[in-house]
Amino acid sequence: MKKLLLLIAVFGCVAAELPHPALLVLNKEGSLAIVDPGTRKVVGRVRTGDSPHEVAASEDGRFAFVSNYGDATAPGNSISIIDLVQQREAQRLDLGALRRPHGLWVAGGKLYFTCEVNKVVGRYDRPANKIDWLMGTGQNTTHMVMVKSDESQIYTANIGSNTISILDRVGRIDWNQTVVEVGKGPEGFDITPDGKELWAAGSRDGSVTIIDLFTKSVKATIRVQTKRSNRLSSRRTGGWCSSAIWVRATWWCWLATRGKS
Numbered sequence: 001m002k003k004l005l006l007l008i009a010v011f012g013c014v015a016a017e018l019p020h021p022a023l024l025v026l027n028k029e030g031s032l033a034i035v036d037p038g039t040r041k042v043v044g045r046v047r048t049g050d051s052p053h054e055v056a057a058s059e060d061g062r063f064a065f066v067s068n069y070g071d072a073t074a075p076g077n078s079i080s081i082i083d084l085v086q087q088r089e090a091q092r093l094d095l096g097a098l099r100r101p102h103g104l105w106v107a108g109g110k111l112y113f114t115c116e117v118n119k120v121v122g123r124y125d126r127p128a129n130k131i132d133w134l135m136g137t138g139q140n141t142t143h144m145v146m147v148k149s150d151e152s153q154i155y156t157a158n159i160g161s162n163t164i165s166i167l168d169r170v171g172r173i174d175w176n177q178t179v180v181e182v183g184k185g186p187e188g189f190d191i192t193p194d195g196k197e198l199w200a201a202g203s204r205d206g207s208v209t210i211i212d213l214f215t216k217s218v219k220a221t222i223r224v225q226t227k228r229s230n231r232l233s234s235r236r237t238g239g240w241c242s243s244a245i246w247v248r249a250t251w252w253c254w255l256a257t258r259g260k261s
Contacts, residue, residue, distance in 0.1 A: 018084060019043060024064055026055040032066060032082055044087040048080040056104040056111065063090070063126070065111050067101040075099040075117060081126070093124065095131075103145035103156070114142045114156060121145055121156060121167070135175055137165045143187055157186040157200060164189065164200055164209075166216055178216045183207030188231035201229040208232070 019036035022043075026032055028051055034044035049068025056065050064084055070076030077099050083090040095101060099117035106112070110132075111124040119142050123133040140160025147154050154167040154175075164186060166178040183202025186209070191198055197219070198211040206227060210220040 022061075022084070024055050024057060026052055026066060028052065032064060032080075034084065034087065044084075046082050046087055046089055048082070048089065049078050049092060050074065050076055052080065053102050054104045056106050057084075058126070059106055059109060065104055065106070065113075067104055067113060068092075069100055069102055076101060079104075079111075079113065079124070091129075095122075098122065102143055105145050105147045107147040107149060108151045112145055112147050112154065114145045116141045116143060119158075121154060135167065135177075137167075137177065137179075139163050139165055139179065144189065146189070146191065155189065155191075155198060157189050159185050159187060159203070162186060162202075164198065164211060166198075166211075166213070180211055180216060180218060182209035182211070182218065183221065188229065188233075190232050190234040192234050199232055199234060201226070201232040203228050203230050 018034065019038065021037065023035040023037045024032060025035055030048050030050060030052060032046045032048055032055060033042050036043050048066045051069050051071050052066045053069040054067045062084060064082040066080040066082060068076040068078045068080060077095045079093040079095065079101055080089050081091040081093060095115065098115040101113050101115050103114040104111060111126065113122050113124065115122065119139055120134050120136050121142065122131050125132045137156055137158060139158035141158060142156050143159045144157040145154065152169045156165040158165060162181060162184050164180045164182050166180065168176045170176055182200045183205050185202055185204030186200045187203045189198055189200040196213055198213055200209045202209065206223060206225040206229065208222040208224050209218055212219045
């Protein structure tokens with residue numbers, strides 16, 4: 001993939017100098033742009049590590065986290081922590097032996113991330129400045145990650161194994177994993193607004209797989225015939241459908257789910 005704009009995130013900033021809200025735009029050539037969505041002007045630009053792939057904002061809007069994935073010959077092993085108020089890289093978190101960090105998600109004041117080479121999900125505690133938890137998925141190319149707000153459940157898309165992992169917290173420290181087979185090359189996924197289903201886009205076969213999160217099993221597969229679909233977003237709409245699913249490939253397509261809101 002060429003060096004293009006890859007990911008955006010919207011957040012509320014804490015400083016008057018920054019737009020409220022602000023738009024974060026990550027560029028694979030190695031920078032994070034801060035954009036005023038009202039004027040569409042870039043108000044700041046910060047260098048990151050090599051070939052960054054994902055960005056997530058802290059819950060207070062003060063920091064942005066960027067996964068430095070690396071290139072074809074040199075796998076990345078760091079996460080850039082960007083101070084959005086001062087518009088600079090405050091820290092580059094060294095992940096040591098963990099390679100190719102990718103998916104990012106902030107929950108409970110901590111940063112969850114994946115590392116594809118190591119097939120793991122990790123958690124970073126910024127105030128303590130340490131990685132305080134790791135769990136292996138045993139699945140190839142653990143790519144994207146999503147965490148429930150109460151941190152009781154974690155989901156990952158595993159491109160190389162054609163699976164979705166559902167991690168359930170058991171007690172205070174233990175976790176159980178359920179692996180669900182889906183379409184080929186799952187990347188983007190999302191939870192429906194009612195929390196009952198996970199929809200995963202197959203980037204290599206143009207499918208969307210619907211997982212029932214109660215039974216943790218596939219309930220339907222939709223052949224949307226997209227090419228290289230790598231993101232999926234579920235949003236509540238209203239009217240005759242309860243929510244809409246957007247799938248990004250070379251273009252966005254829209255799928256309406258069943259039922260009324």
